[in-house]
Amino acid sequence: xxxxxxxxxxxxxxxxxxxxxxxxxxxxxxxxxxxxxxxxxxxxxxxxxxxxxxxxxxxxxxxxxxxxxxxxxxxxxxxxxxxxxxxxxxxxxxxxxxxxxxxxxxxxxxxxxxxxxxxxxxxxxxxxxxxxxxxxxxxxxxxxxxxxxxxxxxxxxxxxxxxxxxxxxxxxxxxxxxxxxxxxxxxxxxxxxxxxxxxxxxxxxxxxxxxxxxxxxxxxxxxxxxxxxxxxxxxxxxxxxxxxxxxx
Amino acid sequence: xxxxxxxxxxxxxxxxxxxxxxxxxxxxxxxxxxxxxxxxxxxxxxxxxxxxxxxxxxxxxxxxxxxxxxxxxxxxxxxxxxxxxxxxxxxxxxxxxxxxxxxxxxxxxxxxxxxxxxxxxxxxxxxxxxxxxxxxxxxxxxxxxxxxxxxxxxxxxxxxxxxxxxxxxxxxxxxxxxxxxxxxxxxxxxxxxxxxxxxxxxxxxxxxxxxxxxxxxxxxxxxxxxxxxxxxxxxxxxxxxxxxxxxxxxxxxxxxxxxxxxxxxxxxxxxxxxxxxxxxxxxxxxxxxxxxxxxxxxxxxxxxxxxxxxxxxxxxxxxxxxxxxxxxxxxxxxxxxxxxxxxxxxxxxxxxxxxxxxxxxxxxxxxxxxxxxxxxxxxxxxxxxxxxxxxxxxxxxxxxxxxxxxxxxxxxxxxxxxxxxxxxxxxxxxxxxxxxxxxxxxxxxxxxxxxxxxxxxxxxxxxxxxxxxxxxxxxxxxxxxxxxxxxxxxxxxxxxxxxxxxxxxxxxxxx
Numbered sequence: 001x002x003x004x005x006x007x008x009x010x011x012x013x014x015x016x017x018x019x020x021x022x023x024x025x026x027x028x029x030x031x032x033x034x035x036x037x038x039x040x041x042x043x044x045x046x047x048x049x050x051x052x053x054x055x056x057x058x059x060x061x062x063x064x065x066x067x068x069x070x071x072x073x074x075x076x077x078x079x080x081x082x083x084x085x086x087x088x089x090x091x092x093x094x095x096x097x098x099x100x101x102x103x104x105x106x107x108x109x110x111x112x113x114x115x116x117x118x119x120x121x122x123x124x125x126x127x128x129x130x131x132x133x134x135x136x137x138x139x140x141x142x143x144x145x146x147x148x149x150x151x152x153x154x155x156x157x158x159x160x161x162x163x164x165x166x167x168x169x170x171x172x173x174x175x176x177x178x179x180x181x182x183x184x185x186x187x188x189x190x191x192x193x194x195x196x197x198x199x200x201x202x203x204x205x206x207x208x209x210x211x212x213x214x215x216x217x218x219x220x221x222x223x224x225x226x227x228x229x230x231x232x233x234x235x236x237x238x239x240x241x242x243x244x245x246x247x248x
Numbered sequence: 249x250x251x252x253x254x255x256x257x258x259x260x261x262x263x264x265x266x267x268x269x270x271x272x273x274x275x276x277x278x279x280x281x282x283x284x285x286x287x288x289x290x291x292x293x294x295x296x297x298x299x300x301x302x303x304x305x306x307x308x309x310x311x312x313x314x315x316x317x318x319x320x321x322x323x324x325x326x327x328x329x330x331x332x333x334x335x336x337x338x339x340x341x342x343x344x345x346x347x348x349x350x351x352x353x354x355x356x357x358x359x360x361x362x363x364x365x366x367x368x369x370x371x372x373x374x375x376x377x378x379x380x381x382x383x384x385x386x387x388x389x390x391x392x393x394x395x396x397x398x399x400x401x402x403x404x405x406x407x408x409x410x411x412x413x414x415x416x417x418x419x420x421x422x423x424x425x426x427x428x429x430x431x432x433x434x435x436x437x438x439x440x441x442x443x444x445x446x447x448x449x450x451x452x453x454x455x456x457x458x459x460x461x462x463x464x465x466x467x468x469x470x471x472x473x474x475x476x477x478x479x480x481x482x483x484x485x486x487x488x489x490x491x492x493x494x495x496x497x498x499x500x501x502x503x504x505x506x507x508x509x510x511x512x513x514x515x516x517x518x519x520x521x522x523x524x525x526x527x528x529x530x531x532x533x534x535x536x537x538x539x540x541x542x543x544x545x546x547x548x549x550x551x552x553x554x555x556x557x558x559x560x561x562x563x564x565x566x567x568x569x570x571x572x573x574x575x576x577x578x579x580x581x582x583x584x585x586x587x588x589x590x591x592x593x594x595x596x597x598x599x600x601x602x603x604x605x606x607x608x609x610x611x612x613x614x615x616x617x618x619x620x621x622x623x624x625x626x627x628x629x630x631x632x633x634x635x636x637x638x639x640x641x642x643x644x645x646x647x648x649x650x651x652x653x654x655x656x657x658x659x660x661x662x663x664x665x666x667x668x669x670x671x672x673x674x675x676x677x678x679x680x681x682x683x684x685x686x687x688x689x690x691x692x693x694x695x696x697x698x699x700x701x702x703x704x705x706x707x708x709x710x711x712x713x714x715x716x717x718x719x720x721x722x723x724x725x726x727x728x729x730x731x732x733x734x735x736x737x738x739x740x741x742x743x744x745x746x747x748x749x750x751x752x753x754x755x756x757x758x759x
Contacts, residue, residue, distance in 0.1 A: 050627045075629035086621035090559040091552065094539045101541055102548020103628035108541040115541070129535065131559075147624075 002064045004028045004155050004186035005049065010058035012210075018044040020210035021058070026203075028063075031177065031187045033197035033204045037240050041210035042190040043082075046157050049188075050080035062155055076104070079153035083160035085144035089133035093124050093143040096132065097150050104151035111150060118146040122172060138169035145173060149180070156180065158189040162196060174200060198232040206239050213239050254356050256364050263368040293383035300384060301391025312485075317470035317477055318463060319485040325445055327406050330373045332441035334414025337369045339421075339434030359514040366411050366510050374407035395490030401499060402487045408502035412509035419513050435562040545630040549638025550645075553615045557646060560693065563614065567607060567646070593662065597669040598722035604651060605676030605714030611643040612684035618693040632749055640681050647677060665725045672721030675735075679713045679742055686747040688756065709745055713738045 005026040012019040019041040026032045036042050047053040049060055051071045060067040060074075067074035087096060094115060101111035119125045122142040127135070132143055141161070148156060156177070162170045177187055178200065191197055197204050198218060205215040214224055214235075221235045251257030307315070341348070351361040382400065389396045417437075421430045469475045486494035542548065557563065616639050619625065625635055651673060659666025687706035716738035723731035747755070 050623075052623055052626050072629045072631065075627060078627070080623070080627040082623060086624040088552070088556060088620050090556050092539075095552070095555065098539050098541050099548050099552040100624070100628075102543065102551075103545045103625070103630050105543050105545065105629070106541075108543055111541040111543075 001028055003061075004030075004063060005188065006059075006061040007045070007049070008059045008061075010045065010048065010060065011056045012041075012044050012048060012053060013056055017210050019048070019055070022207065022210060022212060024205060024212055024215070026186060026188055028186055029181065029184055030202040031181045031189070031200055033201035034188060034190045034207065035194070035197055035204060035236060036190075036207040040208045042207060043159050044210075045207070046080070046159050046188065046190065050078060050157055051075050052080070076151075077154040079148035079151065079156045081145055081148040081156070081158045081161060083163045085140040086147070087132050087140055087144055090131055092129050092131055093119060093146065094128040096143060096147055100147040101150050106151050114150055114152070115146070118149055121176065122146055137164045138166055141165055142169065142172070145176065149176075152185075154185060156185055156187045156189075158187065160190055160192065162191060162193060194232045194236060204232070206236060208240050254354075256360055259356070259361065259364040260367060263364060264371070267368065267372065290383045293380065294387045297384040297387030297389075298391065301388035301396075304388060304392035304396060311482075313473075313475070313477075314467040314470040316482045316485050317466050317475055319488060320477060320481040321463075321466055323402065323406060323484040326377065326403070327410050328441050328445060330377065330407055330410035331413050331417075332438040333373055333376070334369060334411045335417050335434050335441075336438040337372070338366070338414050338418035339431045341365060341369070359511055362514045362517055363507070363510040366415060366506070369414075370407045370411035370506065373410060374404050377403055377407070396488060398490035398495055399488040401495045402484055405487070405495075405498040405502040408499075408506040412502075412505035412507075415509045415513055415517070419516055432561045436565040439565050545628065545634050546638045546641075549635060550642045553639055553642030554645065556620075556693075557611070557614065557642065563693065567610065593665055594722035594725035597658075597665055597672070597725045598718035600651075600654070600669055601672035601676050601721045602714050602718040604647065604673035605680045605710070605717065607650075608644060608647050608677035609680030609684055609710045609714070611647060612640065612681040613691070614693060615639040615643045616684050617688045617691045619690070620693070622690060632753070636685055640685070643681065644677055664727065668721055668724040672717050672724070675738075676714045676717045679717065679738065680710050682742065683710045683713065683745055686745055686752065688752065690756075706745070709741055713741050716741070 003025045005024070007022050007024040010019055010022040010024075011017065022041070022045060024045075034042050034045070044053065048055050049062070049067065051067065051074065055068070062074040063077060065074045065077075088099075091099065097111070097115040097118070101108075101115065106114070116125070119128050122145065124139065124142055124146065127139065132140060135143065141164070145161070148158075158177075161173055161177075165173065174196070177189070181187055181202075189201075201218075203215065203217055204221060206213045206221075214221055216224070218232060221232070222230075224235065224239070251261065348361075348365075351365075352358055354361075378400065381403065385397065385399050418430065418434060421433050421437075425433055466475070470477075483494045483498055487498050540551075616636070619639075655666060655670050655673065658669055683706055687709075716734040720731045720735040720738065723734070
């Protein structure tokens with residue numbers, strides 16, 4: 001079966017290499033957590049996959065589509081949700097979804113049905129006609145997520161989706177993500193909350209200095225570190241401090 | 249950093265340091281050319297000071313009634329302009345807050361913190377007006393005598409008084425119409441003050457009396473003894489000439505207004521600033537039936553952009569004000585036609601074309617460069633050309649709606665002039681829009697007036713191309729072949745500025 005995402009020798013250099021020959025594969029229907037310390041290259045990687053940044057070299061294949069040769073084709077099946085919600089303050093959630101559905105050319109009847117269902121699912125139905133400018137951060141994040149789901153993407157890319165959310169909203173978002181994975185979608189997310197990755201992810205990748213340090217299920221990662229690795233935090237800190245030592 | 253930590257001079261030092269870094273960063277972002285343009289501007293102002301100095305050295309201004317009247321009127325106009333800026337700055341301070349939370353949570357007295365904050369507003373006003381007049385005054389003073397440097401002190405007094413008055417107005421608005429509407433109202437009021445000054449200056453022309461402009465009219469009226477200004481009206485002129493008593497009186501009065509406002513209202517401002525942060529946004533909810541899901545990015549983009557434009561009261565007020573500036577042109581056009589003045593009609597047609605280009609450029613900037621969610625559009629499976637078409641359609645629709653009536657009327661009255669003006673307006677609008685596409689640079693909607701982020705040469709090119717097309721329109725309306733050279737020059741500049749999709753993409757990625 002074709003992988004949902006394959007990155008081969010992906011490189012992006014700003015002043016220093018942000019992503020440095022990254023090789024990564026994400027299987028279809030899995031929830032993949034990409035972890036790494038600040039500045040590891042997570043966001044740069046995801047922005048390249050979403051078509052927002054052009055890599056200096058390497059390739060990106062999304063469900064077999066060469067995302068660099070056919071960016072429009074790849075974007076049709078991708079959704080990108082950054083930590084800062086991509087919203088318009090003066091639009092209502094319903095109008096926002098109308099706009100996003102138009103951008104992805106979703107059939108109007110299906111778009112309206114999905115919009116209603118997503119807004120109800122995320123607890124925004126009552127606020128559907130209020131402008132987003134008065135929303136809390138959690139409400140904004142939920143409206144943006146509804147926008148990411150409106151075209152039923154096969155690959156969802158989320159950069160720190162739980163940042164700044166309270167426990168109840170975070171639970172709603174996690175439930176939504178898991179329901180999408182169960183429905184067959186593939187999810188890649190970055191997070192600094194290691195418990196989220198520990199509980200939700202099928203596989204975890206740890207990157208540092210733009211390179212993949214380790215990858216696997218939680219058990220596989222634990223084995224990498226030996227007997228004293230109890231939690232993902234232990235494994236993460238052990239691997240990234242070793243990575244630092246190598247860099248130094 | 250001067251002064252003890254926590255003292256007013258210490259706080260002011262920080263304010264100035266941050267303001268200076270902001271200014272340097274802005275200039276650095278625009279490159280060497282921006283500094284060069286600043287130097288050229290200063291040189292021009294220094295040069296303009298020479299004839300002014302000669303004029304001042306040849307007259308006895310001390311007790312000249314015309315001078316008294318014109319100087320007092322000028323000072324009042326500068327005060328109103330500064331007041332409009334101060335009002336907007338006070339409202340912005342309430343909402344943008346910046347470091348207000350940090351200051352209010354520190355052991356520094358809130359009154360002191362606010363007094364310093366507003367002192368920096370006054371300083372900013374003084375410097376921004378001083379940038380225009382300062383260099384000119386210095387060179388004029390070299391010729392006419394250094395006593396004229398008193399004008400700088402007069403400007404400082406006006407800045408302080410305007411800041412105090414702006415603070416009072418902002419608090420008053422806050423109390424009358426509530427926290428959320430204050431900012432928009434302040435922005436609109438600020439723009440209206442500017443427009444009112446413009447209309448007042450044009451009033452004589454609009455009403456059809458006199459040809460010399462308001463300053464000359466004032467001068468003549470005062471010289472003929474028709475005006476009897478009160479004694480205090482002489483203070484600005486005396487202060488300008490370095491009369492220490494007058495200067496002290498004006499500065500003292502300004503300090504009283506400024507300190508009175510900031511100390512008396514400081515406590516209320518602290519409370520209002522807190523209320524502004526916590527205030528709920530109450531907007532009229534939209535109806536479900538207004539949401540129409542339709543397939544296709546173009547339609548979705550046009551609808552989204554039009555919604556955003558129509559919901560931005562501050563932006564709309566700015567656009568309508570520019571249209572307001574057309575009123576004197578329209579009146580001139582009508583009057584000229586009635587009186588059979590052949591030259592005024594092409595001139596007015598040129599004015600219409602130039603303004604159409606400027607309004608189109610502003611709306612194109614809002615829709616293209618001030619996009620709030622550029623990543624959403626970049627991540628969408630939509631071609632850049634479709635996005636641009638949608639945005640331009642939305643940007644030009646309000647302009648078309650506003651222009652169609654007047655242009656139809658002109659065409660009905662003078663078919664050739666109407667046709668040429670329509671053609672010119674369309675060309676100017678299209679040119680401004682294209683320049684904004686080719687040289688787009690991310691900005692924020694709130695920066696509409698200054699279009700911060702635009703490259704200086706793009707703004708210059710936009711004005712030049714609109715000016716050339718306006719010139720071509722005027723000559724075309726007169727029916728002369730000389731309309732072609734400026735039209736070709738505008739086309740040439742457009743060709744030089746042209747960028748393809750790849751170049752635009754590279755430029756955006758670089759920013």
